[in-house]
Amino acid sequence: MIRGLSAVAGLRVVPDPRLADLTTLRIGGRPHALVECETADAVTAAVGALDAAGVPVLVLGGGSNLVVAGGHLDMVVVAVRNREIGYREADAGGAGGAGTGDAGGIIVRAGAGLTWDDLVADTVGRGYGGLECLSGIPGSVGATPVQNVGAYGVEVAQVLHRVRWYDRAAGTDEWVEPAALGLAYRTSVLKNTGTAVVLEVDFRLDAAGRSEPIRYAELAGRLGVAPGERADPAVVRRTVLELRRGKGMVLDDDDADTWSAGSFFTNPVVPEDRLPTVRSRVTERLGAEQAGQMPAFAAAGGVKLSAGWLIERAGFGKGHPSSSSPARLSTKHTLALTNRGSATADDVIALAREVRDGVFEAFGVELHPEPVWVGCSI
């Protein structure tokens, strides 16, 4: 069946693959095969044929949000690698550029396999605003709607125009509006479901060269703008990349602090009436001053706490557990679990459990992992 696929144009079967070579956490065993697809049609042909044959499929972008088990993996990996990019003017009378409320704007259409940051760099290089705060996020364009990627006060939902996907149950290739994606904080109808494969994405940009409003205080401070103001997208991109590098959040082959899946846990959202209990647990453990300083922001469904703050205050400092551990917290950021080079999936999972359980024991707050788990669970 796999050999039959080799005849499809734009598709290449790679022998003897290892997920550890394809994921930023550098862990993961051996699937039956890796199928690299250079066109959207090759993706639909591969996934359609594998689904029809009942073969488990892992759709792969940049492998930057995956925790994959070791050993033999009963699946075929379909890597989405279509990388085309094109610009057009938005229909007059359409919704505004990058959420400005103005008519018009520019639409960029990108292949799902394009590296996300290459797209951001291209749009900013042309003087368009909208994607700059999302600079430096690893992975592919096609994965950005999957978990509604976000950083520095912006989520992809704010700039998403339309998505072309292959609906695996219906076997159809269609364009859908953002409303069909159920986008919310680090999730969508696609996350952990695999119901559709993203083939292309349209984003709406600001043709007048204004960034999205700068809402993140640390970024606004660096840029010297008031929160809510806009800035030059090129300056915002440069500043975001600097901030991210300082936290080990830009991939770097020479820096093991970046050999991760990014933030390992989402920021927990607790019901508002639970907040006093959490604060009193923090008071018991760390005193009233710390409890008063605990970050807490209004969010859909309650109050959003900072996972990184809770992890650190529960006793898991940067670099935990030690400099000789194969899997440890980043030395720059407690929210990233890193592989120092020789960690196995079991090492990463053991560390994730220790941190999750430790935070629960300390403060009664449950942390949920952000990455997608393949063949294993926390």
Ligand SMILES: Cc1cc2nc3c(=O)[nH]c(=O)nc-3n(C[C@H](O)[C@H](O)[C@H](O)COP(=O)(O)OP(=O)(O)OC[C@H]3O[C@@H](n4cnc5c(N)ncnc54)[C@H](O)[C@@H]3O)c2cc1C
């Ligand atoms: C150093 C570092 C920093 C990070 N910073 C951030 C950040 O600031 N904000 C943030 O939100 N995330 C961040 N991440 C997480 C990650 O980069 C994003 O989630 C990214 O969008 C994942 O893209 P990917 O192509 O690597 O997806 P993969 O890891 O390959 O896949 C992730 C999931 O998406 C699915 N998927 C991939 N492509 C498609 C497709 N075309 N169609 C359907 N499903 C698909 C996969 O099947 C899998 O379930 C970071 C990760 C790292 C390593």
